[in-house]
Amino acid sequence: LYEVPYNDDPAARQAWKGYRKQLNSLLAQGRNGDAVGLFMMFVGMPADQVEGMRGRPMWPALEAVAPTLAYDAAAMGEDASVPIEQAARVTVPALIMDGSASPPFMYSAAVALAGAMPHGKHLTLEGQTHDVSVEALAPVLVDFFTSNEDMG
Numbered sequence: 001l002y003e004v005p006y007n008d009d010p011a012a013r014q015a016w017k018g019y020r021k022q023l024n025s026l027l028a029q030g031r032n033g034d035a036v037g038l039f040m041m042f043v044g045m046p047a048d049q050v051e052g053m054r055g056r057p058m059w060p061a062l063e064a065v066a067p068t069l070a071y072d073a074a075a076m077g078e079d080a081s082v083p084i085e086q087a088a089r090v091t092v093p094a095l096i097m098d099g100s101a102s103p104p105f106m107y108s109a110a111v112a113l114a115g116a117m118p119h120g121k122h123l124t125l126e127g128q129t130h131d132v133s134v135e136a137l138a139p140v141l142v143d144f145f146t147s148n149e150d151m152g
Helices: 010-028 032-042 047-053 059-064 068-076 104-116 134-147
Strands: 094-099 120-125
Touching (some): 032 047, 032 059, 032 068, 120 134
Parallel strands (some): 094 120
């Protein structure tokens, strides 16, 4: 896993609850474009950039997949906190990574999740952000999978 977006900070957990409530309301009203905009702003895109995207050719495609945002939100749980109890039941080898140039909560979530898994391992990729480069990620994955060939 690379940069799981869980966040145990109390303020972030409250913000997540508000986001989910607003997202569900917009989707129930069929306001898919507003749901996409809400998501983009929730993850840090400035409102003026979201408005600029509404006129782009890809916007209708984003609106079409907007209902999937509800699935993503449901997968993250009620408050997007690290799912320690569920992670403890993952018994296969797992590599949980983050980038050193990403927000600190990504590191904290990765460490907590890896620590909860019986065979979890944490790794920080130096100099990487959420937009990890394939050159940095590929060798780590090759090493992990070849060293765990007897996983399955």
